Amino acid sequence: MLLAGSCFGVVLLSVWLLLRFTPFPELQQFLQRPFSTLLVDRYGEPLRYLHPADGTRRIRTELQDLPAWVPAAVIAAEDRRFMLHYGIDGAAVLRAASQNIRGGGRVSGASTISMQLARLAAPHRGGLRGKAAEAWNAMRLEARYSKHELLQMYLNALPFGSGVEGIESASRRFFGVSAAGLSPEEAVLLAVIPRRPASLNPHSFPERAVRTALPSAAAAGVNADEQMLLAAIQAGQARAAGYHEPFEAPHLADRISRELTPAQRAAGGSLRTTLDLELQHRLEDLLYARLRAAGDSRIHNGAALVLDHHRGEVLAYVGSHDYFDDQNSGMIDAVRIRRQPGSTLKPFLYALALEAGFTAATILPDTPQAFGAEEAYIPQNFSRRFAGPVRLRTALSSSLNIPAVHTVVRLGVGAFADHLEDLGFSSVADQRDRVGAGIALGNVEVSLLELATAFSVFAGDGNLPEYRVLLPTDHTSGPALNQPAYPAHGISHPHYDAATVQIIRDILADQADRVLGFGADSVLNTSFPSIAKTGTANQFSNIWALAADPDYTVGVWMGNIHGETVIGRPGSSLPATVAMQLLQDIHETGRRFPPADAVHQVRISPISGMRYDPPGGGSIPELFPHGEYPPEDTWHSYPGGPIRYPPEYQDWVRDMGFRSAGGAADGRAATRVRIQSPNDGARFYRDPYISERHQSIGVVVTSDGQEPIQLYWNDSLAAEGHSPLRWQLPVIPGRHRITAVAGSVQDQIRLQVGASEP
Template identity: 40%
Template sequence: MSSTKKKLLIALSAVAVLAAALRLSPVPGLKDFLDCRYSIPLYSAQNELIAVLPLEDGLRRQHLSVEDLSRDQISTVLQSEDRRFYFHPGFDLLSLIRATWQYARSGEIQSGGSTITMQLSGLMEPDRQGIPGKIYEIFNSLRLELRLSKGEILELYLNHLPFGSNVEGLQSAARYFLGKEAGELNREEILVLMMIPRRPEDFNPLKNPAANRDAVERTIPRIKGDISSEYLDRIYGGLENRDTAWPSSYNHFTNMVREKLTEEQWRRGAPLYTTLDQEMQKGAESYLRDILEQTDKNRISNGAVLVIDNRTGGILSYIGSADFHNDELNGQIDGVRILRQPGSTLKPFLYGKAIESGFGPSTPLPDIPMEFGSREIYIPENYNERYNGPVRLSVALGSSLNVPAVYLLERVGVMPFLEKLVNAGFDSLSNSENLGVGLALGNGEVSLWELVQGFSLFNREGNFIPLRFDNDRPVPEGRSVYRSEVARLIRAILSDNRNRILGFGRNNPLEVGFDAAFKTGTSNQFNNIWALGSTDDLTVGVWMGNFSGDTVIGSPGSSYPAQIVVSLLRDFHKADAFSGADNFIHRQICPLSGDLAGPHCPYSIDQFFPVDQVPGSCSWHTADGTVLPAEYGRWASIYHQDFLIAPTAEGVKISQPGDGALFYLDPTLPDDSQAIAVRILGRYEVSLYINDIEVTRQQAPFTWFEKVKRGALVLRAEGGGEIDRATVIVK
């Protein structure tokens, strides 16, 4: 081998080794650029831009793919910045020589010698300045060219160009300075924008349009083809009237979306098409604003609204407060997601659990003075401070009576009910074992999000699906919370105005001309007032109150939020009737006992039943008169009701607590101040034993309050030769 060939081989080997070293050596800053986050544009269900989510420091940097730009647009960029981009290895020797010569002659920089690749290197490591920095850029550009394709380099460059004003990248710059998408830019607009990164403050067209135009005019000679002065005049003349750069009409919604985005979504920066319906959102905002004008006398200053699509769980309207920008009213607090006491709005879930446990729609429930053991004897009252005696289950739920609800919760158990609520999406109650029977009346704290999400399952055959905001993602898989017949029964009860008459009167605002289920609620002192409503296709929830904690004046009830719910359902529901067959059968029943009407019942009403829950004939109305069960004796005496009271069928019965009941001590209260109410029914004088110790002997019926400690309580009642037993556990 000749010496010349050897030298050539050595040179080629050296070049190959150098190329391999350059390719394999890490490029400082490249990984950060490749893995960086991008601002995410959000679009409504009508495909209108509603927000461009900023990054943590407020920076807007939207992702732009070079495939979204036309050849003419790319050509304009390259002619402006690096016309031999596709032909050099990262640095342009001719441009460097020209720039050096011009600088040597004039002592001033007259043209840049940096290629797009070198500029990208400079963006990755902005601290390297002067001639050493330029040399490093050349070296680094070689490494970039060996690592990335020309298209990848150009895309990274266009996405990280600094435009000042907390804006990076051509896409965000087009939106901020011209109110356009990058793909919509003409050649003149691209030139206007490409001048800014050279000197962002000096060439900002909004602040210094003349300087920007001067830079454009000096660049035009390098651009092939015509650049229209008329177009440039239009651009500079229209800057003040450009579209809003960053829409911000739905701040609570967009903040919620921001918190739920994944890291992968931030890194892709792809547009997100949401489920938000702008027409429905505007309607909800208008109705909330109108109602709040009426509530000033009650010192109610704020509200939140959530509307969803029952089929998909998609969020259609989301209002976290009446005015996001009102600091005096704490407008930035999100009323959809903060936790508040829900009042009676949890009752549908309790009654669903009771129906699963064997109660029927006409089962009579006691609406009578009742006592439940705790630190102080818990005596629930109805909001109207009236007791109605025996009330059918459907009426007790429809009229939102308190005592029957607490009675039911004591029967089904707090823990089984809590488990049902958590399964229905009430995650805020997942560690609330110590709430006690007050849970029936809403002494826990939940969010409007959870209430609407849960209430919608009654229009979905009892199936739960989580709420969603991303229209491009499939509907999430659900899970069964209630049997379909139970969900349909709750829906039917809450949509029948006859069930509401006892509590709300015949002409209440929830009487509408289409199938719709409603539930309202208030917390103590009316500080939180709620309304829920659903048709076949929509569920609406409204909360009203004050974020400040100011007490409400008067007793406004839930009519205010109910008006918003009704208005939205009237305007936007599509289905007048509930879908799916109810598979109920109708029978004439006695309105007092809830059983099938018998020969002695003075009148009857129509009642629907699941096929397997039809009761027997009425035994309360007899030839001798109306005979109520023994538990109603005290109520009949207090309220002077002319009824006969039946003796207890059993000689001795422990009617409360139920055998196997589970109780939890409240950790916030002293153990020795908590008690369980033991209710004894019977015809005899009865001895009550607890853990084989006689604690009292009285004439039945009576109630004994037993102070408790953790462990098992074995109850035994003896009288007249009869015995009844029950065992409860206290944790």
């Protein structure tokens, strides 16, 4: 007897070990199926459900979050001895067999909750072999999980038809409430639907659903009669008709959905985004209002973005004016599509210039010039006027075009393209071989996301944040908006010297200096500390505004997704109004930009940009990095007298009818010759869409004497003439050396055309 008992125990243990530990790959795949994920804003307000790719509504719920009558109703409807058996209910099997024999066919079944769950995890074709496998798998489930765990799995897997799975999704679908809010009557009605989802739908067949649910109600301890259940159906149907899933920030939700990992999808639950739903609605309202105002200009779309550049978080994200506007491609995320940005790239150009040794007082030419080829590219300012010699500060604050092109030619198109890539403009990488000097005016296509992210560097200390859209949860640390990885909070990369940021920020905030380009009553003017930059491109079919205060950065684009021509000249004041009004709404009183502690003021001439402080006035303050001073002024012959403009401005002086002290002195030997453009070390790329014979690099040389200038290209004489001497260098790949000689003085630069040689 003892031996027999021992053998029986060994057999039971062996069976249990087989049930517990044999591989069950179908179960693992079942447990890893995707659930609906709820996106919420930073304060918990729902934004949108991200359902599985097949469209199934499968919202996870936890058993402990449900009222007791919900699981009781399911157990009563499907498996009343669920808590007593180990996967197979012998009594139910005998009962079903007896009923089926007496009825001459299938009258009832004996499937337990565990067996039904096993069939959902590992579907079969039926028959004796299928039922045997189902029973075996049910026992395997019982050996591996507690009753509580099995019941929770079952509640989340119940099929209710029409792409609805799980008790939570069904509660919303049929009664317009969360499962936690179900009444006892609603619970027993829901519990019977999975038996025959099509014919027990309480909305379509209320009487049939009630008749089926009544026996379960009594077993679940729910005291309800037919009229009470019918009333529950009627009230629930009214709520369900008014229930709509949240659908906020759809473009960002789409983006997050595409980037979720399988583990995150399987976890379901909710993900907390960085968005502020109230701010999201405010930004949408402002954008829509300006688009309506621009209706006569045939501008149909827009996008906008708000960033918190201290915390590295996206607070609002509007991808288009209307997600469901098919006529104007509303589903396309205009925050991320590439468009020519116009003048919005100029702050980055001049920041690079400052890092390369320019100053805010560096004089740049705003005079008629041709760049890149013989009469091939002749930029003009928006105002169609020329201001002559202008300081870098004025060129940026008034968004003058010609000084910008002059600057990029001096620095090198390749150097600026490299700089943009370093700032996060990844879209530039595959365009750099076909851009020229026009890159200074935004003829390279970038996204609003790239622009706003990079612009935020000027509102801080020179570090470029990585912006994220998800806040940390149990499942993720939050993906960065502009990176594929999932970085930790607060990551940023040093990008500019503090002095560079402080000077650019001061220029972009200078309301007085932007008068030349925007007038005295500009929409960019605010009563609080702010910086701003606007841009237009493609005959006004792309209009932009970037703005920031000490805490937030706003980017706005308006135009047409597919570039349809607009009517008239809709200016950048349209998006600028959105950006500045939004900043006005969220600016915190008393907040200031970081102190300008890396620069000092020097009195300069507003004309020459040189150090100048005569007793009678006429000078202005300018910012320079600590320890740096401009040279003493040489343009003023005497206070109040005519200006001695350099040779390169003599044509402009004559055209303007100004009185000038002249350029070089008659007969004086040159003491200085300078290659004004391009800069030493500049790099250029050929444009594959323009014939080579129509491409060239403009070279400008000046001297302070009357002697002729000889210009040598790789030791061969290329041109000769008086100051200012202009020549076009053929765009031939490789390294080039340019030498200018005037009498006994000379200047030399080196430049590269095409990629650097290994």
